[in-house]
Amino acid sequence: MKIALFVTCLADTLFPDVGKATVALLERLGHDVEFPSAQTCCGQMHTNTGYQREALPLVRHHVKVFEPYDAVVAPSGSCVGSVRHQHAMVAAAAGDEALAARAEAVAARTYELSELLVDVLGVEDVGAYYPHRVTYHPTCHSLRMLRVDDKPLRLLRHVRGMTLMPLPEADQCCGFGGTFALKNADTSTAMLADKMRNVLDTGAEVVSAGDSSCLMHIGGGLSRLRSGTRTVHLAEILASTS
Template identity: 75%
Template sequence: MRIALFVTCLADTLFPEAAKATVRLLERLGHEVVFPVEQTCCGQMHVNTGYQPEALPLVRNYVSTFAGYDVIVAPSGSCVGSIRHQHPAVAAAAGQAGLAARAHDVGARTYELSELLVDVLGVEDVGACFPHRVTYHPTCHSLRMIRVGDKPLRLLRHVRGLELIELPDAEQCCGFGGTFALKNAETSAAMLADKMTAVESTGAPICTAGDASCLMHIGGGLRRAGSPVRTLHLAEILAAT
């Protein structure tokens, strides 16, 4: 299968290993991964902070860049949620019904990594080997907006050597929420403290998730606290051999 990679801003600028691991994994499974160079930010930050008109050119660019691909993958439930739900809404609000319809069509072909593997490619055992204890944090957008359910857990359970340890109160938000962490810093910090306590209580040296943004938030808090626990994107574990 020919799969287009939407790299996302965070992976492109701060966490490139998550994107590289996505490519390695899919190529190992026998698929061709292409990277359309015209891609830009999906516009989620603009929409979430009230700048919908400024997001419209980004929506238009995403649609034109990826319209020719049958399958698009992104290593981020957050960005996939924005593409599926916000893009058509932004276009519709601007009175561009045609663009809204095209955005809906392209968004329906855009998948978060675990969705792509389980629902589209029909695979749960990706041939990974990662001999470590790991706990999994289900990010809010993946859990509540695009509803990936237990797909990441099913993939992790098939990784050879991996001991998956349940995260207490896993469905609680880590407190990042994009600009929420800036506008509501004290609340965000309190939520992060609860999440860090839960992660450390598992005794797992690694916390994984499908969104680099949440891992950045949790990992930053753990490092500042001097914790030995590190964070690692789900794609990096699934790409390990």
């Protein structure tokens, strides 16, 4: 299968090891993965803040870059959610029905990592080894928009050496929400405090998730508490073999 890595802005600029782990994992499973170097921002930031006209060129470019591939994978429920639920809408709102149809076709082949592994490749045991106590935070976009359900947990349960610690109130938002954390700082901080308390109550060494943005938010809070609990992306755990 010809798979393209849609690395996302955050992974590309701040968390490159997440993109590298995604590639390493898929290649270990026997798949060819390409990184289209022409890729840019998918336009989620623009669309979410009401700048659909400015998002249109980004949607058009994204479709052009990723059309040739059998599947597109991103280590981010948030960005996959944008591709699936916003790209065709932005194109249609601009009156470009041809682009909207092409965007829908690309969106149908675009997957969050756990979706690709479980639903498309049909694998739950990826041969990972990670000897730590881990709790998993299901991010809002993956849980509510993509509805990945328990796919990440099914993958984590097969990781050798790992103890999976149930997270209380797991479905509650961590408070990040992109610009929400900036525009509603007090509310965001209160939500983060609840999430951190639940994480620490598990006794886990590591909190994992499928979105680097949420992990950045949670990790920042945990580091300020000097808790010793660290954040590790799902892709990095699944890619680990030693």
